[in-house]
Amino acid sequence: MRHRLKDVAERAGVSVKTVSNVVNGYAHVRPDTRARVEEAIAVLNYRPNLSARNLRKGRTGVIALAVPELDIPYFAELARHVVTAAADLGWTVLIDQTGGGREQERVVASGITDHLIDGLIFSPLALTADDLINLDGTPMVLLGERVAHGPADHVVIDNVAAAREITNHLVGLGRRRIAAIGSQRTPEGASARLRLDGYRSALEEAGLGYDEALVAPAPVWHRADGAAAMRNLLSSGVRPDAVFCFNDTLALGALRALHEAGLRVPEDVAVAGFDGIEDGRFSVPTLTTIAPDKERIARLAVELLANRIDGDRTAEPRELAAPYRLESRESTQGR
Amino acid sequence: MRHRLKDVAERAGVSVKTVSNVVNGYAHVRPDTRARVEEAIAVLNYRPNLSARNLRKGRTGVIALAVPELDIPYFAELARHVVTAAADLGWTVLIDQTGGGREQERVVASGITDHLIDGLIFSPLALTADDLINLDGTPMVLLGERVAHGPADHVVIDNVAAAREITNHLVGLGRRRIAAIGSQRTPEGASARLRLDGYRSALEEAGLGYDEALVAPAPVWHRADGAAAMRNLLSSGVRPDAVFCFNDTLALGALRALHEAGLRVPEDVAVAGFDGIEDGRFSVPTLTTIAPDKERIARLAVELLANRIDGDRTAEPRELAAPYRLESRESTQGR
DNA sequence: CCTGGTTTCTACAACGTTGTAGGCAACGTT
DNA sequence: AACGTTGCCTACAACGTTGTAGAAACCAGG
Incomplete structure (x- = not known):
């Protein structure tokens, strides 16, 4: 039921390689040949066997995207853009969920x-x-x-500057x-540290001082953790x-x-977030946020990867910054 | 830098096939061999070339999941469960975003x-x-x-019954x-039709009658469309x-x-949804919904696929139903 | 010590593709 | 007429793996 170059070649009365040449768009093939x-390909519904092609070429045309969890909106949105950007370059994306643990991440990084x-x-x-450090060159x-x-x-965004900007807001x-x-x-909290730095420096610039009691930890950054942290802050007085x-x-x-505590947003308490996820446009109230340009992040990442794959693998690592925007909405503005 | 069976074989002083046997856990290999x-494998950090293995075996260990868009929460949550269920069976998941258009979906279905x-x-x-009908047996x-x-x-859930149940609620x-x-x-609206059927039959059972004016269309099912449809309903009187x-x-x-129109939920208008996405647990108010058991859906789908791949490809298609639950929250209950 | 079976290992071919090298016509140039 | 060049095509080998067939070494039972 599944056909190979050989089958197409026999039907068209040419060599296997000529069929391969047609499939790959090689220029010097007589129009009638x-x-x-092409007719034989159509009739037999021939499709190249990618495993064989990959084996021969040493390329697979597949890249992987590894994220902690797919149903965290930020990663879902990012994944969508990565898939799209990769498709533009003819690549397919294989998605890996790491769960965010160090051991699992290590497996992904090396099992790759x-x-x-x-x-x-x-x-x-x-x-x-x-x-x-020990990866063998993928x-x-x-x-x-x-x-x-x-x-x-x-690929990064400037977390410190962004956090400073929204605190200033x-x-x-x-x-x-x-x-x-x-x-x-925890060591996992790299983003947290940078955002805290930005927050703190904005406060100090404004002469407001930094108060430990106003800083609530959240081991994970899910909705439930945000709600719990807020409740703790309120009940701590x-x-x-x-x-x-x-x-x-x-x-x-x-x-x-805040809603459960009967406090009004933004009249009693203004709320700002970070990530620019779609939900924030429709929450009640809508959410002020720092929105990193996810499309740009995805495109930069795919392009960097393309350069590595096709180009010099030993070149110095590059670090690119993607832009972000402060999107001011009801949760800080009122209406 | 990247090693093959042959390199391992030379280092260990055995044949290529013996190394292959070790890698694949073949029983009859002397412990010292x-x-x-294994030592040679460790030293050289050998990893099998999957393209070659796949070519030889005719299997890739990769399955694809095709969904319209990854950043629609329902699909993101579903994707997560599919990835997890597939991993349990040793499969990797390749995610395809179709965008939901017929032409693109056709390409996915056949280009597969x-x-x-x-x-x-x-x-x-x-x-x-x-x-x-014309797919060649994947x-x-x-x-x-x-x-x-x-x-x-x-794999389905009983949309009509679920819609009837939530309308009854x-x-x-x-x-x-x-x-x-x-x-x-539109022909795309299969789910919409079934849910409308359930809604309608519940109303008729309750003796409330079905009123066209109360039914608002939504070409796409995003947040913005829901807001627009609600505004239309309200302004239509x-x-x-x-x-x-x-x-x-x-x-x-x-x-x-509704919030923008100054109406209270649920006091003035009760609101119910369908899909059981995570956002609904934290919205203001929290959202009453029909929650299909996504984990079960994912597991059933992966198992059905496993049976097809390993088993009889010509057996009659099977249709399995997954359970769902009505989750009653503030948007219909009040508190 | 022979026989028949098992264990351990190896050589070879094959999976479907493409790069390389080269052959044969047809062409334009000397 | 002889020459090199170009266009078109083919045969062969190779990518790295595993299934098959079988050789060599070992073992138990007579």
Whole structure:
């Protein structure tokens, strides 16, 4: 039922290689020969066997994208853009869910040398630079803050500046007791640390001072954690007039907790998030956020990977920054 | 830098095939031979070339999951479960975004025969059964209502019964003017039709009658469409006391529009959705919904596919139903 | 010590593709 | 008329793996 070059060749009365040449668009094939071959291909519904082609060429046309979890909106949106950007270059994307644990991430990073993929775009949470030094040369592009200045190409956004900007936005609205949700002391918390730095430096610039009591940790950044952290803040007696949540799902959870506590957003407490996920455009109230340009991040990552795969694999790792925008909505503005 | 069986064989002083036997766990290998081979494998950091193995075996260990869009929460959550269920059987999942157009879906369905994947789990929106008859035997499992009783295995939930149940829930709360958002007249609207049927039959059972004016179409089921449909309903002068939205993102959009119109949920209008996405647990108010058991759907789909791949490819297509639950929350209950 | 069976290992071919090298016509140039 | 060049095509080998067939070494039972 499934046909090979040989079958097409027999039907068209040419050699196997000529069929291969037609399939690959080789120029020097007589029009009538080409037509005969193409007809045979159509009749037999021939499709190349990619395993064989890959074996011969040493390329698979498949890249992997490894993210912690697919149903975290930020990663789902990112994944969508990566798949699209890769498709533009003729690549297929294989998606790997790491779960975010260091051991699993290490497996992904090293098990990648299966020759099934040409390269890897990796958004690690727990991995350290040390985990990456021993890889045998599969091109890799890292996303996010976790392994900055590591041994691989890297796409980031300026977390410190972005966090400073959104904290300034809250300051500019006259808020004075600005809390933060999402701090982490674990090694996984690289993004958390940078965003905390930005928050802190904005506060100090504004002369507001940094108050530990206003900073709530969140081991994971899901909605439920944001809600719990907000409840803790409220019950601890501190009365913030604004909250900067280190990502949007935390913020959505915080909105929920504020609602349950009978506090109005933004009148009583202004809320800001980070990530620019789609949900934030439709929440009640809509969510002010830092929106990284995910399409750009995806495209840069795919292009960096393409350069590694086709080009010099020993060149110095490059680090590219993607832009972001502050999107101001009801949760800080009112309407 | 990258080693082959041959390199390992030379280092261990055995034949290539013996190394292959060790790698594949063949029983009859002397312990000391095995040890020598394993040591060589470790030293050289040998990894099998999957393209070559696949070529030889005719299997790739990769299955594809095709969904319309990854950043639709329902599909993201589903994808996560499929990836997990597939991993349990030793498979990797390649994710394909179709965009939901018929032409693209057709390409996915037929272009799948690239020998890169062993099978396909497909959640089509626009595809018809006719588009599927000509496939050359790549095992496939369909999800959703689009192509019922088609030529392939199929996992569904009982949409009509679920829609009837949630409509009954609204009726039971004393609501009398129950609107519906999400109807579709296009061929893509298979789910919409079934959910509308359930809605309608519940109303008629309850003696409430079916009123066209209370049914709002939504060409796509995104948040923005739900908000727009809700606004249309309100401005058309009908005053529903409840709305059944055909999925959760529509419902989240509707909540938003009701909020903007100054209507209270659920006091003025009760809102129910469908899909059981995570967002609905944290929206304000939290969302009553029909939650299909996505984990079960994913597992059933993967198992059906496994049976096709390993077993009889000509057996009659099977259709399995997955369970769902009505999850009652604030948007219909109040608190 | 022979016989028949098992264990352990190896050589070879094949999976379907493409790169290389080369052959044969047909062409234009000397 | 002889020459090199170009266009078109083919045969062969190779990518790295595993299935098949079988050789060599070993073992138990007579």
